[in-house]
Amino acid sequence: MTFANFSDRTVHVPIMVDEIIELLNPTEGGIYVDGTLGGGGHAIAIYKKIKTKGTIIGIDSDKDAINRTESQLKKIFCNNNSDSLIHSEGAIRLVHANYTYAQEALKMLGIDKVDGILLDLGLSSDQLNDTERGFSFNANGKLDLRFDTSEDEPAHTLVNRLKEEDLASIIFQYGEEKYARKIAREIIVTRKTKNIETANELAEIVRNCVPKKIPVNRRYNSRSIIIDPATKTFQALRIAVNKELESLKTILNIAPKILKQNGKIIVISFHALEDRIVKNTFKNNSQWNIVTKKPLVSSKTELQKNPRSRSAKLRCATLINE
Numbered sequence: 001m002t003f004a005n006f007s008d009r010t011v012h013v014p015i016m017v018d019e020i021i022e023l024l025n026p027t028e029g030g031i032y033v034d035g036t037l038g039g040g041g042h043a044i045a046i047y048k049k050i051k052t053k054g055t056i057i058g059i060d061s062d063k064d065a066i067n068r069t070e071s072q073l074k075k076i077f078c079n080n081n082s083d084s085l086i087h088s089e090g091a092i093r094l095v096h097a098n099y100t101y102a103q104e105a106l107k108m109l110g111i112d113k114v115d116g117i118l119l120d121l122g123l124s125s126d127q128l129n130d131t132e133r134g135f136s137f138n139a140n141g142k143l144d145l146r147f148d149t150s151e152d153e154p155a156h157t158l159v160n161r162l163k164e165e166d167l168a169s170i171i172f173q174y175g176e177e178k179y180a181r182k183i184a185r186e187i188i189v190t191r192k193t194k195n196i197e198t199a200n201e202l203a204e205i206v207r208n209c210v211p212k213k214i215p216v217n218r219r220y221n222s223r224s225i226i227i228d229p230a231t232k233t234f235q236a237l238r239i240a241v242n243k244e245l246e247s248l249k250t251i252l253n254i255a256p257k258i259l260k261q262n263g264k265i266i267v268i269s270f271h272a273l274e275d276r277i278v279k280n281t282f283k284n285n286s287q288w289n290i291v292t293k294k295p296l297v298s299s300k301t302e303l304q305k306n307p308r309s310r311s312a313k314l315r316c317a318t319l320i321n322e
């Protein structure tokens with residue numbers, strides 16, 4: 001775990017900011033964990049409410065996100081770019097780590113419990129736009145797909161190493177892709193002549209296995225959205241290399257230990273696998289009082305401005321028993 005220092009602007013548009021602020025109701029002097037800092041949009045909105053007396057701990061496993069957001073925050077909140085984001089009474093503390101280390105991060109910062117936790121899962125538009133890291137299907141970047149490039153195995157080694165049935169299982173389970181077997185077969189056939197190294201190479205293999213569809217999102221009918229046939233396979237590999245579902249289960253277990261009584265947790269998920277974990281954790285643990293009986297989704301206005309918000313589901317719960 002390292003505490004941060006970089007530049008460049010974020011292109012990520014934060015989702016359901018008003019809803020998050022209303023639910024979290026950050027108060028002056030409050031302490032909040034943003035476990036998925038990304039471009040800092042949510043963290044900034046929370047920080048404006050807690051003012052300089054409060055503390056926000058922004059965690060991200062992507063070092064670029066931490067560096068970019070630190071530089072952005074300094075431009076917004078410090079007179080001089082070299083000023084510290086730590087004030088005498090409060091602070092914005094940025095931590096490069098997996099959010100599963102939230103408890104350790106708080107300990108290192110001398111914080112025992114917090115008023116709220118926000119998790120906005122998945123990947124950011126900054127990562128999607130980065131042509132070097134494999135998140136963007138049409139780029140020639142290395143098929144990496146890790147949020148933290150210093151940890152674990154990149155997707156290209158996984159794709160070139162796994163047996164056909166294991167590949168099919170990952171693509172089917174984490175991508176809910178019905179053509180998983182066909183894709184895994186085609187990967188194995190390709191591997192006989194050359195390794196699969198780039199995002200574009202894998203995307204082409206998948207596109208040859210999956211029929212092209214142009215679904216129209218019913219809540220977003222002013223424009224149709226073309227979903228690349230490679231989307232589900234890339235989602236599956238990303239979930240596998242980042243151990244995303246395991247991390248989510250871990251933080252939901254840790255959350256009651258780091259939240260104050262009546263503290264709130266908000267989780268925004270982007271696919272059914274994540275949402276199911278959040279929903280069942282809140283439902284099956286009497287420590288949680290569910291605030292959102294049904295998940296909140298983006299308004300029509302937000303959907304029109306930010307199509308990426310179409311699959312977002314927000315769930316919120318309050319800790320009633322420490």
Ligand SMILES: C[S@@+](CC[C@H](N)C(=O)[O-])C[C@H]1O[C@@H](n2cnc3c(N)ncnc32)[C@H](O)[C@@H]1O
Pocket residue numbers: 012013014015035036037038039040041042043059060061062065097098099100120121122123124147247
């Ligand atoms: C959807 S973006 C968050 C955007 C952010 N809320 C904003 O307003 O800009 C998700 C971020 O979470 C990070 N992330 C995903 N899983 C993580 C994990 N287990 N631990 C820490 N960060 C994680 C990703 O690197 C990415 O930057």
